[in-house]
Amino acid sequence: LKAAVCIDGGFLGEAEISYAGPNASARARLAVETITARMGRRAPGLPVRADAVGLVSVLGDAKGDLLAAAWDASALEDVRVRFAAQADEQALVSVLLDEVEALYCAGPAGGAGVRRRTTPRLASASCLVEGEAARPAVSMLGGRP
Amino acid sequence: VSDWTEMPLHRVAHARSGDKGNRLNIALVCRHPALFDAIAEQMTAECVRAMFASRRPTQVVRYDLPKLHAFNFVLDDVLEGGVNASLGLDGHGKALSFLLLAAPVRVRARDLSLLADRARLPRAAE
Numbered sequence: 464l465k466a467a468v469c470i471d472g473g474f475l476g477e478a479e480i481s482y483a484g485p486n487a488s489a490r491a492r493l494a495v496e497t498i499t500a501r502m503g504r505r506a507p508g509l510p511v512r513a514d515a516v517g518l519v520s521v522l523g524d525a526k527g528d529l530l531a532a533a534w535d536a537s538a539l540e541d542v543r544v545r546f547a548a549q550a551d552e553q554a555l556v557s558v559l560l561d562e563v564e565a566l567y568c569a570g571p572a573g574g575a576g577v578r579r580r581t582t583p584r585l586a587s588a589s590c591l592v593e594g595e596a597a598r599p600a601v602s603m604l605g606g607r608p
Numbered sequence: 609v610s611d612w613t614e615m616p617l618h619r620v621a622h623a624r625s626g627d628k629g630n631r632l633n634i635a636l637v638c639r640h641p642a643l644f645d646a647i648a649e650q651m652t653a654e655c656v657r658a659m660f661a662s663r664r665p666t667q668v669v670r671y672d673l674p675k676l677h678a679f680n681f682v683l684d685d686v687l688e689g690g691v692n693a694s695l696g697l698d699g700h701g702k703a704l705s706f707l708l709l710a711a712p713v714r715v716r717a718r719d720l721s722l723l724a725d726r727a728r729l730p731r732a733a734e
Contacts, residue, residue, distance in 0.1 A: 472692055512695035521703045524662045525688045525695060547695040586692050589629075 466592045472549075472584035476556030478563035479516075479545045481576045490571035491515055491542040492534045495527075497570055498546055498562055506558050509548055516543040543576075549584065556581055611717040618709035620723065621647060625705035630690040631682060632701040634708055638677040640722050643715065648672065648679070650713050656681055659711060660704075663688070681708070 482490045495513040502511050512527070514520035518537050519530040548559045560579040567574055617623075617636075620643050625634040636651065638644050657668040663686035671680040691699035698704070 475695070510695065514697065521696070521698045522662075522707050523696065524664075529662050545697070549693070549695060584692060 464592050464594050464597055466590055467587055468590060469585040469587045471551075472586035473551040474553045474556045475547065475549050475582045475584050476560050476579070477545065477547045477582075478560045478577060478579040479543055480563055480566055480570075480574045481541070481543045482571065482573055483541045483575070484573065485540070487542050487573075488515070488518065488534060488537045488539040490573065491539075491544045493571045494544050494566055494574065495530075497566065498559075501562050502548075502559060505562070506548075506555055509550060509555060509559075511559060512547045514545040514547075515539075516545060518542060520545060553581060612714045613717065613720065614712050614714050616709065617647075617651070617711040617713050618706075620713065620715055620719075621709070623705035623709050625701050625703075625708075627687055627690055627700045630685050630687045630693075632686050632704060634681040634683070634705055636679045636681065636708065640719065640726060641677040642719050642722050644674060644677040646715060646719065647713060651679065651708075651711065653681070655711070656683070656708065659707060660686055 480494065482488075482494070492515075495515075498513065499511065502509060510525065512525055513530065514523060515530060515533075517539055519533045523529040546559060546563050548556055550556050560581070564577050564579060567577065620640075621636055621638050623634055623636045625632055627633070634656075636647075638647055651670075653668045653670040656670070657665055660668070660683055663683075665683045665686045667682075667684040669682045671682070673679065686704075687699060687701050688694040688696055689699075693699075
């Protein structure tokens with residue numbers, strides 16, 4: 464039988480902040496550089512992804528090469544920067560979300576509209592199991608017995 | 609040679625993409641059967657690999673479906689872990705079909721006129 468196995472995948476943390484008006488894309492870029500530097504000190508080794516909605520947020524790569532190359536040519540006046548990280552411990556993910564929120568007071572001028580969200584994740588893989596090992600059964604989560 | 613015109617792929621074909629783990633499938637369908645050969649010649653697996661270079665594909669294979677005047681491109685390891693692991697917004701790769709549709713292609717004028725004829729066909733009764 465083909466089986467799908469799901470295991471605890473830790474937590475996905477996402478936080479966003481907006482910059483608008485004159486030099487918005489330059490301030491958004493500075494926000495990315497600031498978060499990258501601060502996370503490098505506070506959570507070394509944790510991969511942090513940055514996207515700029517309206518510039519590179521979908522077709523980009525995890526390393527950020529595409530976004531880094533796109534800043535120079537951009538003169539956007541409305542940019543929403545999105546950061547994301549994943550870790551087994553929720554506290555580690557919260558470090559990123561706290562740093563993004565802290566951009567309000569200690570970051571480029573005019574940062575606005577921070578939203579933060581933490582989502583538990585499942586990791587999955589496919590494999591084969593012996594048919595005799597399977598016992599058909601159903602269990603309802605949250606249902607009455 | 610002057611009857612060839614260059615234009616973005618989306619003018620002459622449509623695409624839809626989706627995921628299986630960390631693997632991306634892109635279905636590319638020509639808007640007219642007559643376009644199949646020209647698109648097959650230009651949209652090679654190597655060309656698609658180059659377009660997706662920033663996602664570092666480990667393998668790109670094109671499967672041809674001439675009876676459907678369509679192709680299935682399979683790109684391995686381009687979804688940054690896929691929907692369960694990607695840190696990006698589009699873990700499924702659903703928007704990546706439009707990266708493909710931005711490709712420049714050369715199309716014969718007579719094939720373009722076939723497309724125009726098709727656009728003028730009356731709609732089926734509803």
